[in-house]
Structures are given as C-alpha cells and as structure tokens.
Amino acid sequence: MTASAQPVVNAMTIDVEDYFQVSAFAPYIRRDKWDVMECRVERNIDQILGLLDKHGTRATFFTLGWIAERYPQMVKRIAQGGHEVASHGHGHERASDLSEAAFTQDVSRAKALLEDLTGTPVLGYRAPSFSIGAANMWALDVLARTGHRYSSSIYPIQHDHYGMPDAPRFAYTTPPGLLEVPPTTLRMFNRNLPSSGGGYFRLFPYALSKWMLRQVNQKENQSAVFYFHPWEIDAGQPRVQGIDMKSGFRHYVNIPQMPERLDRLLGDFNWGRMDEIFLQTQAREAARG
C-alpha cells in the first residue's frame, strides 16, 4: 500500500474547561467567583471518555491547570485511557492579554502540574480562544523555550475575537523546534472557512461539517484538527444570566444535538492524538531529509 492510499487520520481534541470559564463570559463572571460556581466538567469528561471508548478513539485533551488542580483524578483517568494530556495553560487568560513574563509563568505552571499528575511529558499547548496571532508571535518562542513541542493556537480565519487570516492552514514549524498545528479550515470563496468544531460545528448542519472535513482529507490529503469543549455536550448546565445575545447564542446553540453529532463524527472518520499524528509525521519527514 502506498502512503497516499492509507486513510487520513484526523486529530480529535477537547479543551478541558468548564462553562463559566469561556472567554465570552469573562465580563459577566469574575474569576474570583469560579470557585463557588457549580462545576460540571467531571461528569462531562466522563461522558466523553465513554463516547471515545465506544469508538476505540484516542484523543488529545488540552487541559486547564485550574481544572487539573481541582480534579486530579479526572486527569489521571484521561491519561490512563490512552489519551494525550496536553496543556490549555493555567488560568484561561487570553495569551494576547498577558505580558511575556506572565505568559511564561502561566504555561510553565500548567505544564509542571499536568506532568506531575500523569508522569508523562506535556508536549502540546493550545492558547485560550486561539489567542496567538500576528501581535504576539513571541508567545511561540516562550512555548519552545518552556519545552513544548507543538502548539494549536493560531486559527487562520477572520473572527471578531481572534484569528490570523493569512497564517498557514496546515502544520508548520515556527520557531525552530515548535510545530504550529492550526485548527482546520476549508479554502472557499477566496477565504478560509472554519471547519474544525466548536460553535461552528453546532451551528452548521452535520452534513456540511462532514463534507468540509472530507474535502480536506480527500482533496488536500491533510489531517484535520477538530476541537470541542466538555460544556458543549451538556444541556443541563446552569444558564448564565444577563449575557449579551451574541455570546448567549454562540454558547448555547444546538447543545442538545451535540452528543449524537459527535457520535456520528467519531464513526464517520479516523481519529487519533495530536502527538501521534503530527510529531511522528514530522520525525519521519526529518529522517527522510
């Protein structure tokens, strides 16, 4: 079998945080209130682990240090399930809101904590709200310097809160030693359309999301990177009151449909861990010269 005849394996990724930590809610829920909010993350993660097991899928969990401190056994269960535990930073501040020193401290703290819990090096990092872009590319140097091997933090789209529309669409090395693996987009109508999960996956009909991923796999022969959050499968989460309409719509749209859609998605494509898909490919290409 030639390499191109093998089925493309896509990366399934979960950003491990709770519903009250999403950046769009930051103006409404003060950080010092996080500890008194009803936490839903553990039950949602256990449901996700069950769903992944049903399909024999191994995934990457970009885990928030704040969550890992409070749910260490949950992090251990993720690792014991054969999944990759990667970092989502510690406090879920946007990288673009932090100084270089504060960002260095945040990512170092999360990495050390997760490594202590799992006994395994943490290789990957995803910035909260994909908050690395043209204005703070220094953050990639920090990630390389603190021992990360890859990042999945630069979304090559136009969006009101994040994005770098002219960034490469597929994995690239920058700076030396660090691979940036962007969430997947489809090039259409002279722009990059988000095709990798989150609110877009809930908003679009499933058939459209499936078609977009197929295009990337079959036409471009590239692995896709898909992401979602534990709260996106949780129809019973407490409603945050007093939020603006756009944030409310984006957060809650089609949550009840999500478990069934994910089930179909896991069955319709081949999925794996970020490190196994991208770092091993990189090593093979380097060996070939």
Ligand SMILES: [Zn+2]
């Ligand atoms: Zn996040």
